[in-house]
Amino acid sequence: MTMIKLAVAEAPINKRTKQPGLSPGTPVFVGERKVDEVRIHVMDYDKQRLDEYFETSLEECARLKAFDSVTWINISGIHDVEMIIELGETFGLHPLTLEDIVNTTQRPKAEDFDDYIFMALKLLQYDTVNNTIETEHASLILGHGYVLTFLEDSQDMFDTVRERLRQGKGRMRGLGADYLCYALADAMVDHYFTALEQFGDYIEILDEAILDSPQAQHMQEIHRLKREAIRVRKAVWPLREEVSYLDKIDSPLITPQTRLFLRDLYDHIIQSIDMVEGYRDILGSLHDTCLSTVSNRMNEIMKVLTIIATIFIPLTFIVGVYGMNFANMPELRWGWGYFLVWGLMILIVLGMMIQFKRRGWW
Known part of the structure; x- marks a missing residue:
């Protein structure tokens, strides 16, 4: 990484301090004194x-x-x-x-x-x-x-x-x-x-x-x-x-x-x-x-976040469906239902990642 030293403050700029109204040709020192003796x-x-x-x-x-x-x-x-x-x-x-x-x-x-x-x-x-x-x-x-x-x-x-x-x-x-x-x-x-x-x-x-x-x-x-x-x-x-x-x-x-x-x-x-x-x-x-x-860097960050959010959209949908409190949901009492849901979610994640890779989005 290239390191640079940034200036903390700018060099002072001389300001005009000559009194207004003086006749032309009146020598008045304007500036910063830099030596003790001439x-x-x-x-x-x-x-x-x-x-x-x-x-x-x-x-x-x-x-x-x-x-x-x-x-x-x-x-x-x-x-x-x-x-x-x-x-x-x-x-x-x-x-x-x-x-x-x-x-x-x-x-x-x-x-x-x-x-x-x-x-x-x-x-x-x-x-x-x-x-x-x-x-x-x-x-x-x-x-x-x-x-x-x-x-x-x-x-x-x-x-x-x-x-x-x-x-x-x-x-x-x-x-x-x-x-x-x-x-x-x-x-x-x-x-x-x-x-x-x-x-x-x-x-x-x-x-x-x-x-x-x-x-x-x-x-x-x-x-x-x-x-x-x-x-x-x-x-x-x-x-x-x-x-x-x-x-x-x-x-x-x-x-x-x-x-x-x-x-x-x-x-x-x-x-x-x-x-x-x-x-x-x-x-x-x-x-x-x-x-x-800076804009490109922000776009890269937003792309990663968008991909992550996109992957979790179907997972959130599945979890939301099976999180409902209905008594007559057939999969609730099935012994392999839990593993089936996990398998389905893993397959969805893998499928989406493969599609993103093919399209060059990731």
Whole structure:
């Protein structure tokens, strides 16, 4: 029997807590605080060198911004609104951008502000304990010679990009900030495939468990997974428009060489969308399969009970006849009457069972 662990409760969903009536562009943190302190990690590089700074300050970020090299500033933790505002003043970010950075419920999108390009995305990571796909808010800003990334916590997904920069192999160190921005977005989308594949594996396990022995909890799990798929769809679908927008805008921040890679990223996003839609269809059919399996199991039980009841109908009739209290029933005083009745009932049972077997009812 295939065993699965059903999630006890769904992952908490961030709710919008921003006070109504605030003026547009007012940064207010919306979401769940996931780190105690905001950490800033910086990588400054060109073809010949790479400088890496851990636990740096905003003053150091402002100093590195003035160089001709490519500067990647990663901020882990977006709950410190004052720090985000100060960083926005340093890099000349629009108040609407700052508002979207600290709002974890922001829909994925891309906006061109002439001096920089803002991208809001969602990170996907599969939780093997609760069998859920966790979504986190992420923001990317592409400017002249720099890239800013904002994450909710320190468990980011950019380690592969960092290793490529440290090793200095390939085209990473030789291209500009726009290629770095593409590489970071591509790393996020690659994690989409990992999370979605694990999600699909769990659906297959659930499918086998339903076919093996359907339970009432399986229906609840299917409904939970369908809600998970809808939530993931909301995180993935807007990326198609976002990347398509980046490929079409006339911005000097994105070179023609990088646009080719953006088209490849667009194809990857389409593949992830197809996976999400496929899993939604599978969950829909799995719901019908579960209902059909339960119905078939109930039909089998009812068939057995019907056969038993049908066998006992003539036996009940015979016993009822000879259970009447008439004084002149001839068989009552016959010495072989009791054995005759038993023999008759046994013959009826055997005859009915043979007929059921021939007709394929049993």
